[in-house]
Amino acid sequence: MIINIDWKPDKTSKIPIYIQIKEYIHKKIINGEWTVGMKIPSQRKLAELLEVNRSTVMNAFEELIADGFLEGNTGNGTRVKNNLWSLFQTTSPPNWNHYVENGIYKPNLPTIQDIHKVEPQTNIIRLGTGEPSPEMYPKDIMGEVLKTLSTKIEIMGYEEEKGLPQLRKQLCHYLETLGINATPSSILVVSGALQALQLISLGLLRGGSTLLLENPSYVNSLNVFQSLGIKLANIPMDRNGMDTSFIKSYKRRYNASLVYTNPTFHNPTGNVMTLERRKHLLTVCEEEQLPIIEDDVYRELWIDTPPPPALKSMDNNGSILYIGSISKALSPGLRIGWIVGPEQVINRLADIKMQTDYGSSSLSQWAVTEWLESGKYVKHLESMREALRLRRSTAIRVLQNEFVDIAEWTVPSGGFYIWLRLPPTISIKELFYEALAFGILLNPGKLYDEQSFHYLRLSYSYASLFDLEKGIKKLGQIIRKLINN
């Protein structure tokens, strides 16, 4: 488990460092941020995080123990013993551990938690991160958009259930360019595609029901369905996408309620479902009356040629809930996505959205409206594709130069990811921590499929071009070292 700390001692101060550390811990305890009974980070860990000698931390701990605030300090770790008040009291604080450990929702997978903790660190080369690079962030155009909004927005109250009407109107126009016909009342604005999945899990399914999905799948890295007792049944993939010949029998075997697919520039494999496969998927699902969630957040990011049409554009009877997002092509920080589907389903999801967070940020909704309406978004997509083309060739070039004998991959035709297969002799867990020691953050394939323990999801979207080249090269060296051990 990786721990973060948001403070560092001031090495230029006249106050001795161990006193600063003591006061820092003391304050946490007095504030009730570290509660009585809580296990605190070890001396070794704190020394590392605060970049001081272990003996300095030990001095601080000793004084806090002498003062009665901490106890333990043996193999079992150090705990908060008292705070200012508990010394004079006979009561003890609530047993928060009990609450934290027993809540309904599952915690994130430990590796994902670790990844989230490392990400804020600077000087890390993130080779697995699935978002556009800061290098590609259109700061100036976003600046223009914000300037326009500074005079345009008349009011920012709670928005309509389905989202800002102006945004839904723009989305209709935009979706039309993808061959998807919808009116504003069958569109729900959400805070990113992840929230779309969250709303679907809360609104359309029951505990015990089953979702069919590609394996590997982005959804396997989440607990959004599992936390509510919904089961996942994995359908194998080949290079043409989900193997749809399984659907009929799986539907029966698992009494499945829904199919989830990410057909275009699939996370994590980069695969694109062929047109033929798409048609087959639609036919089978119609026959089986199985609705489909089409997660299409990478559609715009083609590099070579536009991908086959969205399933939704071929949906003849409202079987598909279509999910899009502004995250991958423009900015994840805006937290704006959308769901398109039959009106009664959209009404239901909108009602749940209102119960979850009363709608998405107006400011973000206005910003996306402006990006779409002004044509800036479509123009931006062109530069994104250009930038991704360069990044993909950089990554592939380094792989071809340095990885031919240690890995296998297919060149993706769009999106962010290369699904890198490593020799089964390598422990990806070991590789993860070894790379981290060299300042490289990876995404193990296992997050997306239990069986893919010899895969990495390599992303060419995030690191700077310079770091991308340097990082992948270094990764090759680390892998070689592990092979030779």
Added chain:
Amino acid sequence: MIINIDWKPDKTSKIPIYIQIKEYIHKKIINGEWTVGMKIPSQRKLAELLEVNRSTVMNAFEELIADGFLEGNTGNGTRVKNNLWSLFQTTSPPNWNHYVENGIYKPNLPTIQDIHKVEPQTNIIRLGTGEPSPEMYPKDIMGEVLKTLSTKIEIMGYEEEKGLPQLRKQLCHYLETLGINATPSSILVVSGALQALQLISLGLLRGGSTLLLENPSYVNSLNVFQSLGIKLANIPMDRNGMDTSFIKSYKRRYNASLVYTNPTFHNPTGNVMTLERRKHLLTVCEEEQLPIIEDDVYRELWIDTPPPPALKSMDNNGSILYIGSISKALSPGLRIGWIVGPEQVINRLADIKMQTDYGSSSLSQWAVTEWLESGKYVKHLESMREALRLRRSTAIRVLQNEFVDIAEWTVPSGGFYIWLRLPPTISIKELFYEALAFGILLNPGKLYDEQSFHYLRLSYSYASLFDLEKGIKKLGQIIRKLINN
């Protein structure tokens, strides 16, 4: 059930209106927005919504029936029979009704659904709405903030788990002015206080556990806890706030896990928990090791004198999860709130937040940072108080002039609400629809307490000053009419 429609026929067009309506419905069906088997709005309802004669709608329906798209049209309503494709197919679409009706989450209370549907309508006087009036929206200052941000924001990626570090730092300073000491790592930025409750329900409780709360309570109008199988046990209130003498026995009787309170300018009663009561609440809960959720979203909005200190500022051992929000004092559309509590709890909630929506809008987080950092927020609070003082006196003046013999109320010392008690002979349901017919939207007390069926939550925060006066006067007349019937 109130229905909305996002389209109107073009009465200036040369295309006959019934053809326009026919084409509108046809498009919905072809797009799969209205699915085969779905019940569509009645002729009467459509005529009303589209502001046309019923016979015009009937003409459109007849043609659609003749073409095979619609069927029924009897007492049982009209349904979609076919779409272009189903005419040539033997399969039928998924049974979406089944999904919509069987999902885990409960739908909003029908009255709340209706309220959400009426709200977007213009020319409605909203006498129950709990948000600051468009009249109070600081458009120019928000414009300045956006201009500043247009050059300040360097990148908008996925944010850190607990939210933008700069915002959490500003929140620390701000909370300090409320007597609450916290470091950034024990603050979680959320998309409004409602999401805070949602995260707590998912992260800290189990199905079957019980929450103690004031009665009436804002939380009774939600399904955020109940949808996950968490029970609510109502504790009576008096004018000093929650009657804390019940807590010990209720804790035992219901094996309660948490106390929820909204102690300051309580929604819906406007009450303020006295200092003495606050101290007693803290003592009892410490003795019982019962954690408290303190929902303090109205704290800043005092009109007469500042309210007693937050429970959290007197929290000696980390028993309290403190919830704040920018919604009531500045803008609900920003969707920014915060939770302050013991670090291990904040870590848990942050992890769930990441699984729900990957964090709140960066743009909104930056905006709130700027409001706080620049001092604009604190300055804005002064004008808010000024504006609310004027609104409160307007509302109270009209009440005193027109309602003395038909209602009872206490003058609130801050916040948005007057808890208006009407004669038990009046049906609030009838009043709700009667007022709506006059363009006035109300909030029935029953939303907040099953037993408060003769109460209204009157809000002086939303309607324009002019409408506030006009609306309350009209309300008096409607009530009188109902009494005399």
